[in-house]
Amino acid sequence: MSANEDPFNQVNSAAEKTKEFMEGTYLSAMQAAAQFNAKLLEFARLNNEAVLNYMSELSRVKSPTDAVEITTRHARDQLATLTAQAKELAALGQQATFKAMTPPFKNGGGTRGMS
Numbered sequence: 244m245s246a247n248e249d250p251f252n253q254v255n256s257a258a259e260k261t262k263e264f265m266e267g268t269y270l271s272a273m274q275a276a277a278q279f280n281a282k283l284l285e286f287a288r289l290n291n292e293a294v295l296n297y298m299s300e301l302s303r304v305k306s307p308t309d310a311v312e313i314t315t316r317h318a319r320d321q322l323a324t325l326t327a328q329a330k331e332l333a334a335l336g337q338q339a340t341f342k343a344m345t346p347p348f349k350n351g352g353g354t355r356g357m358s
Contacts, residue, residue: 282332293324300313
């Protein structure tokens, strides 16, 4: 019977390591999704504020020239803002991918680091 126990323990150990790996991967994915969603909400709030400020400025214009100037400035500012936001979201996505690809066990045991 001792000959059968050793393979059983090996399979059991492998199953436990697989379970820990899956838990670590799932937790990493959930953290990354939460960070990404929080960032999206922050960007939505900032972009909505920018639109409200633009509309407020536009409502006070005295001439078509002022309207064009305000619209041009808003478009330029929003393009820069959206570009920066896209870069930030891409960086978050890259970090999540890198985290998911790192080895799940460090120093011979334990679960994936959640830094």
